[in-house]
Amino acid sequence: MLLWRIGRHLLSIAGIVLLGGLISATLVRFAPGFDTDEHQFDPHLSAESVRALQESRSGEHNVLRYYTSYLQGALHGDLGVSHALGQPVRTLLRDRWPVTLKVAGIGLLMGWLLATALAFAVSLTRFAAYEILGTTVSGAFLCIPAAVLALLSVIFNAPGYLAIAFIVFPKIYRYTRNLLAKAYGMPHITAARARGLGELRILFWHVLPVAGPQMIALAGITVSIALGASIPVESLCGLPGIGQLAWQAALARDLPLLVNLTALVTLVTLLANSSADVIVYMVRSREA
Amino acid sequence: MICRRIFLRILITLSLLAAIASAQNANELRFCLRAEPKTFDPAKVDDDASLAIRYLTGGVLVRVNRQTQALEPGLAESWKASKDGREITFKLRSGVRFSDGTAFSAVDVAYTVSRLMDPALHSSTGDAFRSGNGTVATRILGPNHISVTFSAPVIGIAALFDQVGIMSSLSPKKEAAVLGPFMVSEYKPGSSVLLKRNPNYWKKDAQGRPLPYLDSIRLDIQPNRDVEALRFRRGELDLINSIDTEYYDRLAASSPSAVHDAGASLDSEFLWFNQVANAPIPEYKRNWFRSTNFRRAVSEAINRADLSRVVFNGHAQPGVGPVSPANKFWFNSKLRAQSYAPDAALQRLQADGFTRQNGSLRDKGGNAVEFSIVTNAGNKSRERMAVMIQEDLGKIGIKVNVVTLDFPSLLERIAQKFNYEAAVLGFQNVDLDPNGQMNIWLSSAEDHAWNPQQKSPETAWEAEIDRLMRAQASGMDPKKRKAAFDRVQEIVVEQAPFLYLVNKDALSAVSTSVEGATPVILSPQTYWNAERLTLRSNAQASR
Numbered sequence: 086m087l088l089w090r091i092g093r094h095l096l097s098i099a100g101i102v103l104l105g106g107l108i109s110a111t112l113v114r115f116a117p118g119f120d121t122d123e124h125q126f127d128p129h130l131s132a133e134s135v136r137a138l139q140e141s142r143s144g145e146h147n148v149l150r151y152y153t154s155y156l157q158g159a160l161h162g163d164l165g166v167s168h169a170l171g172q173p174v175r176t177l178l179r180d181r182w183p184v185t186l187k188v189a190g191i192g193l194l195m196g197w198l199l200a201t202a203l204a205f206a207v208s209l210t211r212f213a214a215y216e217i218l219g220t221t222v223s224g225a226f227l228c229i230p231a232a233v234l235a236l237l238s239v240i241f242n243a244p245g246y247l248a249i250a251f252i253v254f255p256k257i258y259r260y261t262r263n264l265l266a267k268a269y270g271m272p273h274i275t276a277a278r279a280r281g282l283g284e285l286r287i288l289f290w291h292v293l294p295v296a297g298p299q300m301i302a303l304a305g306i307t308v309s310i311a312l313g314a315s316i317p318v319e320s321l322c323g324l325p326g327i328g329q330l331a332w333q334a335a336l337a338r339d340l341p342l343l344v345n346l347t348a349l350v351t352l353v354t355l356l357a358n359s360s361a362d363v364i365v366y367m368v369r370s371r372e373a
Numbered sequence: 374m375i376c377r378r379i380f381l382r383i384l385i386t387l388s389l390l391a392a393i394a395s396a397q398n399a400n401e402l403r404f405c406l407r408a409e410p411k412t413f414d415p416a417k418v419d420d421d422a423s424l425a426i427r428y429l430t431g432g433v434l435v436r437v438n439r440q441t442q443a444l445e446p447g448l449a450e451s452w453k454a455s456k457d458g459r460e461i462t463f464k465l466r467s468g469v470r471f472s473d474g475t476a477f478s479a480v481d482v483a484y485t486v487s488r489l490m491d492p493a494l495h496s497s498t499g500d501a502f503r504s505g506n507g508t509v510a511t512r513i514l515g516p517n518h519i520s521v522t523f524s525a526p527v528i529g530i531a532a533l534f535d536q537v538g539i540m541s542s543l544s545p546k547k548e549a550a551v552l553g554p555f556m557v558s559e560y561k562p563g564s565s566v567l568l569k570r571n572p573n574y575w576k577k578d579a580q581g582r583p584l585p586y587l588d589s590i591r592l593d594i595q596p597n598r599d600v601e602a603l604r605f606r607r608g609e610l611d612l613i614n615s616i617d618t619e620y621y622d623r624l625a626a627s628s629p630s631a632v633h634d635a636g637a638s639l640d641s642e643f644l645w646f647n648q649v650a651n652a653p654i655p656e657y658k659r660n661w662f663r664s665t666n667f668r669r670a671v672s673e674a675i676n677r678a679d680l681s682r683v684v685f686n687g688h689a690q691p692g693v694g695p696v697s698p699a700n701k702f703w704f705n706s707k708l709r710a711q712s713y714a715p716d717a718a719l720q721r722l723q724a725d726g727f728t729r730q731n732g733s734l735r736d737k738g739g740n741a742v743e744f745s746i747v748t749n750a751g752n753k754s755r756e757r758m759a760v761m762i763q764e765d766l767g768k769i770g771i772k773v774n775v776v777t778l779d780f781p782s783l784l785e786r787i788a789q790k791f792n793y794e795a796a797v798l799g800f801q802n803v804d805l806d807p808n809g810q811m812n813i814w815l816s817s818a819e820d821h822a823w824n825p826q827q828k829s830p831e832t833a834w835e836a837e838i839d840r841l842m843r844a845q846a847s848g849m850d851p852k853k854r855k856a857a858f859d860r861v862q863e864i865v866v867e868q869a870p871f872l873y874l875v876n877k878d879a880l881s882a883v884s885t886s887v888e889g890a891t892p893v894i895l896s897p898q899t900y901w902n903a904e905r906l907t908l909r910s911n912a913q914a915s916r
Contacts, residue, residue, distance in 0.1 A: 116781075117778075117781070117782035117785055117786075118779070118780070118781025118782040118783070118784055118785040119781070119785075120785070120789065121781050121784040121785045121788065121789060123780065123781075123784060124419055124420075124497075125788075125819070126784070126788065126819070126820055127419060127497050128809060128810060128811070128812040128813055128820055129497045129498070129500050129501045129809065129812075130495070130497055130500050130812075131500040131503050132819070133492070133495070134495035134496075134497070134500050135819055137495045138495065170409050170411060171411035171412055172411075172562075176562075177562070180562040180563065181562070181563060184563070236599075239597075239599070239600055239603065240603070242607075320596075320597070321597060321600070322600070323593075323594075323595045323596070323597055323600050325561075325562060325563020325564045325594065326563075329563065330563070333409075333596075336779065336780075336781070337781065338781050
């Protein structure tokens with residue numbers, strides 16, 4: 086049953102990634118300025134060179150033909166060549182991915198630690214001061230746009246992952262706090278307290294089994310939030326990761342790069358969500 | 374006791390290692406590239422970042438001195454161009470070696486030229502040499518003698534070799550084997566390029582000391598100009614090659630000795646109207662834009678002195694014509710910047726049938742004169758210039774709408790769909806010789822912005838410009854060429870297809886720890902003499 090579930094997820098991931106790539110290839114074509122290359126306005130270039138430059142992009146005019154040849158290349162490990170950077174997309178992704186993995190990974194971890202620590206502190210102690218602090222801090226960070234947090238990290242010379250941590254923190258805190266509040270409000274928790282059970286025992290034996298699966302699902306979603314946040318953070322902080330690459334590709338209407346980045350981000354997001362789904366399924370089947 | 378000794382030894386060793394590490398970095402110049410270099414192959418360079426690396430690593434036969442604008446010997450001790458401009462002969466330096474130790478000879482020059490002129494390469498550098506349809510022939514006259522023959526005359530032939538980085542025909546390292554002062558040592562994609570001193574660089578200073586003085590140059594890839602300025606202020610960067618007015622003034626306030634204004638640059642900012650016959654704009658508007666009187670009136674109604682003063686805080690000169698006054702030889706000194714004359718503009722418009730009704734200007738057909746100006750979003754100075762033009766023209770009853778678009782969208786509108794009315798853009802001119810502007814002035818050219826790719830010139834004055842540009846491109850007499858191009862400049866000012874607004878000053882910032890820097894107007898403004906730059910320690914610099 087578990088294997089069937091995993092297989093089904095993998096199949097749907099493959100389908101969605103392929104569809105995501107096709108949609109990306111189609112939408113980019115409709116972006117204004119798609120078919121322009123500023124190099125064709127280089128006054129030194131001869132008419133033949135300008136024509137060659139224009140012809141080099143002629144294969145992109147038919148979406149289906151482009152996507153078919155892209156898929157054929159991708160099967161052989163050839164992801165195309167970036168127009169804007171003049172390098173193979175495969176090399177670009179290989180070089181940039183570790184930076185994003187580090188920045189988004191550490192940011193996500195820090196965001197989770199901060200949010201869960203505060204949410205648990207509020208739920209366990211039930212001090213009004215903690216509640217006000219948590220709501221105010223998370224509310225404030227929720228209001229600040231990701232780009233502003235990135236700029237602040239540049240001004241204060243702080244690492245980029247700190248900006249990502251503060252971007253994901255309020256979302257995790259608010260959701261976790263609500264889950265915990267809901268779990269603590271259940272009648273059996275009141276009964277357990279009335280019988281004199283310790284707070285930690287209540288938390289690990291009665292609250293987390295209720296809130297845990299949804300927190301795991303939230304973990305999957307926060308991966309895509311962190312990836313999305315890496316675009317302004319990496320672009321403004323000058324971090325050479327996938328986010329910066331995505332920004333440059335969008336500005337330059339770099340079709341090969343955009344198609345691959347869309348597929349990659351879709352893949353990572355779906356993998357994270359599916360992994361969360363499988364883990365929740367495993368936890369629930371063990372409980373059953 | 375033993376533990377304490379071991380601890381002390383470790384401490385001393387660590388201190389020594391730290392001292393060595395800091396000493397290694399002490400002689401490293403740091404500045405930013407604003408984009409990822411697309412290539413390290415000197416023949417394929419077509420972007421600013423790759424151009425910077427080619428300048429610092431590539432050995433060239435002839436170098437244009439960025440300060441004097443004169444030609445200087447490089448790898449060629451001397452050269453001689455034939456009278457018909459079709460052939461140039463170089464006498465090369467002997468005993469020169471590439472960075473990997475491979476010997477340099479005439480064979481390498483022949484290899485570089487044949488590679489550069491390969492039609493399949495579509496090299497921007499190679500295309501600058503293409504004046505005819507025939508092939509380019511190289512003749513090796515000896516190990517240190519070579520002649521290059523072109524099928525048609527090439528104007529300013531020697532100066533064009535300033536852009537040709539010589540490659541090794543024998544080295545297995547190919548483009549990694551260089552003849553310039555520095556060589557690429559490390560490339561971290563998206564992050565930085567480290568250039569190390571070329572141990573085999575041929576040049577020595579007046580005292581016979583080998584150049585360059587610096588051990589290395591670290592080029593951080595940083596597209597964000599705010600971050601670049603911030604890092605410069607923190608002392609993490611030694612120079613900013615080209616800086617905007619806004620940052621210049623901010624830096625000037627905190628460290629006035631670090632900023633440099635080298636005067637008017639070769640770059641120009643201008644406005645033009647869409648005159649394309651089949652452009653998707655109303656016919657009556659096309660008629661305005663095709664009227665010389667209308668264009669000249671708009672030109673007269675723009676207060677260029679205000680643009681320089683307000684938008685550029687005085688770091689710009691009112692634009693005169695196609696050539697900046699900074700281009701000492703080619704500028705037509707008879708021309709003057711258009712003075713602000715709104716009354717004269719109104720009179721000129723009235724002569725063309727325009728009338729003012731309730732503060733609004735109307736044409737013969739009663740249409741209110743209103744058009745939009747497009748420019749590229751994010752370029753603050755252009756956005757502000759467009760707004761100031763909007764205000765200036767509002768005073769004579771013309772309503773202007775300012776539209777900012779991102780660069781690809783803007784290019785699509787002005788060069789493919791012609792779906793615009795007027796545009797404010799700039800021209801980054803790196804060539805002193807007007808031959809580099811052929812694709813702008815010929816009516817058949819792609820870059821003839823106001824009405825490109827004409828099958829035959831649509832106006833008499835464009836036909837005249839075509840004739841004069843071709844005459845200057847085929848003549849070898851500098852005086853005749855100058856006379857022809859002077860007339861081109863006069864026609865452009867009279868007909869106003871481009872309304873020249875300002876020539877921005879060449880602004881740069883150089884840390885006080887850098888010695889030997891003399892910023893100039895030609896690119897690369899600050900590190901044109903990188904081989905002679907030295908760094909002082911921070912303590913010395915602060916004194």
